Amino acid sequence: MRRAVFLDRDGVINRALVRDGRPYPPAALDELEILPDAPAALADLKRLGYLLVVVTNQPDVGRGVQTREAVEAMHAELKRALPLDDVLVCYHTDSDRCDCRKPLPGLIFRAAERYGIDVRASYLIGDRWRDIEAGESAGCMTILIDRGYAERGPSAGPMHRVSSLRAAADWIGEPALNRLRVKLFADGADLNAIRSLAANPLIRGFTTNPTLMRKAGVTDYEAFARDALAAIADRPVSFEVFADEFVEMERQARKIAAWGDQVYVKIPITNSRAESSLDLVHRLSHSGVKVNVTALMAPDQILDAAAALAGGASAFLSVFAGRVSDTGRDPLPLMAAAVELLRPHPQMQLIWASPRELLNVFHADSVGCHVITATSDLLNKLSLVAKDLHGYSLETVRMFHDDASKANYLL
Numbered sequence: 137m138r139r140a141v142f143l144d145r146d147g148v149i150n151r152a153l154v155r156d157g158r159p160y161p162p163a164a165l166d167e168l169e170i171l172p173d174a175p176a177a178l179a180d181l182k183r184l185g186y187l188l189v190v191v192t193n194q195p196d197v198g199r200g201v202q203t204r205e206a207v208e209a210m211h212a213e214l215k216r217a218l219p220l221d222d223v224l225v226c227y228h229t230d231s232d233r234c235d236c237r238k239p240l241p242g243l244i245f246r247a248a249e250r251y252g253i254d255v256r257a258s259y260l261i262g263d264r265w266r267d268i269e270a271g272e273s274a275g276c277m278t279i280l281i282d283r284g285y286a287e288r289g290p291s292a293g294p295m296h297r298v299s300s301l302r303a304a305a306d307w308i309g310e311p312a313l314n315r316l317r318v319k320l321f322a323d324g325a326d327l328n329a330i331r332s333l334a335a336n337p338l339i340r341g342f343t344t345n346p347t348l349m350r351k352a353g354v355t356d357y358e359a360f361a362r363d364a365l366a367a368i369a370d371r372p373v374s375f376e377v378f379a380d381e382f383v384e385m386e387r388q389a390r391k392i393a394a395w396g397d398q399v400y401v402k403i404p405i406t407n408s409r410a411e412s413s414l415d416l417v418h419r420l421s422h423s424g425v426k427v428n429v430t431a432l433m434a435p436d437q438i439l440d441a442a443a444a445l446a447g448g449a450s451a452f453l454s455v456f457a458g459r460v461s462d463t464g465r466d467p468l469p470l471m472a473a474a475v476e477l478l479r480p481h482p483q484m485q486l487i488w489a490s491p492r493e494l495l496n497v498f499h500a501d502s503v504g505c506h507v508i509t510a511t512s513d514l515l516n517k518l519s520l521v522a523k524d525l526h527g528y529s530l531e532t533v534r535m536f537h538d539d540a541s542k543a544n545y546l547l
C-alpha cells in the first residue's frame with residue numbers, strides 16, 4: 137500500500153483569486169499562477185515517497201460558467217510544471233448529489249482504489265473547510281493552509297494548521313510519534329520496567345525471551361509470566377517456549393497459551409538442530425493457540441511461516457531485521473516484501489524485531505510493518521524524536537566540556 141498527499145488545487149498549489157474574502161478559481165489558463173513555493177515543496181514530498189494527487193471541486197463547469205476544456209488545459213499545465221501523479225476532478229454542483237464533491241470523500245477513495253493508497257497513512261492539504269472535512273471523513277491526516285477566508289472553518293480537524301504549502305510539507309517530513317502507524321511493543325523481562333511501561337499508552341504490547349529473562353535474573357518462569365500478565369491485562373504479551381523436542385515444545389506452548397487470552401506463544405522457526413517447527417506451528421495455530429513465530433530472518437522462512445499460519449488463529453511473525461542488518465543486508469526491502477506477503481491474512485502481524493536504532497521505528501512505519509519491538513534502551517530514546525538539532529548539538533558540546541573538566545585533564 138502506498139502513501140499519498142492529497143492536494144486541493146486553488147489556494148494550495150495555484151493562486152486563488154480572492155474577492156470579498158472568498159477564494160475563486162482562475163477562469164482560464166492565462167489566469168493560472170502556480171504558487172512560488174509549490175514546486176520545491178511538492179518535490180520534497182515526492183522524495184519522501186508520497187504519491188501526489190490533486191482532488192478538486194470545479195462546480196463552475198456544472199453551473200455552466202466554465203468549460204471543461206478550460207479546466208483540463210489548466211490541469212495539463214499543472215501536471216507539466218509540477219510532479220503530480222494525478223488530478224481528480226468533481227465537476228458537479230451540490231444539486232447533482234454526487235459522491236465526489238468535497239466535503240464528501242469520493243475523489244480520495246477513487247484515488248485510493250486506483251493506486252492502492254493507504255488513506256490512514258496519507259495526508260490531505262487544503263485551504264477550505266470542504267477539503268479538511270473530506271480528508272477527515274476519508275481517514276487522512278489533514279493540514280489546513282489557513283488563508284483567513286471569510287467563511288467558516290472545518291467542523292472536524294484539521295490535525296495541523298499552517299500558513300503555506302512549504303510549512304505543510306516541512307511538517308509532513310518531520311518525524312512525529314503521534315503520526316506513527318506502527319505499534320510499539322516493549323521487549324524485556326524486568327518486572328518493574330514492565331509495570332511502568334504498562335502505564336504508557338504508547339506501548340501497545342510486550343514481548344520477552346529466555347535470554348532477556350535470564351539477564352533480568354528471572355528464576356521461576358511461570359511466576360514471572362503471571363506477574364507480568366497481572367501488570368498488563370489489556371495488551372498482547374509473547375512468551376517463548378524453550379524445549380528442543382517438538383513434543384515437549386507443544387506441551388509448553390499449550391500451557392503458556394492457557395495463561396490468558398492476550399498471550400502469544402513464541403515458537404522459533406527451527407529447534408537447535410535446524411529441524412523445522414512448521415508442523416507444530418500449523419497444529420498450534422489451527423487449534424486456536426496464538427503463535428508468534430520467532431527468529432525469522434531469511435525470506436523463505438517468512439514465506440513458509442505465513443503458509444503454516446494461514447487460516448489459523450491470530451499470529452505474529454517476528455523477523456529479526458536488526459540481525460539481518462548486522463550482516464550488511466538492508467532489512468527494509470525484506471520487511472516491505474513481508475508486509476505485502478501478509479496483506480491477504482489480516483490475522484497475521486509482522487514484527488520488526490531486534491531494532492538497532494531509533495530510526496528503525498520510522499523505517500518500520502514507512503513500509504507498513506505492523507509492530508516493532510524495542511528494548512528499554514531504544515524506548516528511552518523516544519524523547520529525542522524531532523529534537524531541535526542545534527539544541528542537541530549544544531548539549532553534546534557541554535557534555536564534552538563537562539567530562540573533560542571532571543577528569544581534570546591538562547595539556
Ligand SMILES: [Zn+2]
Pocket residue numbers: 226227228234235236237
Ligand atoms: Zn462530484
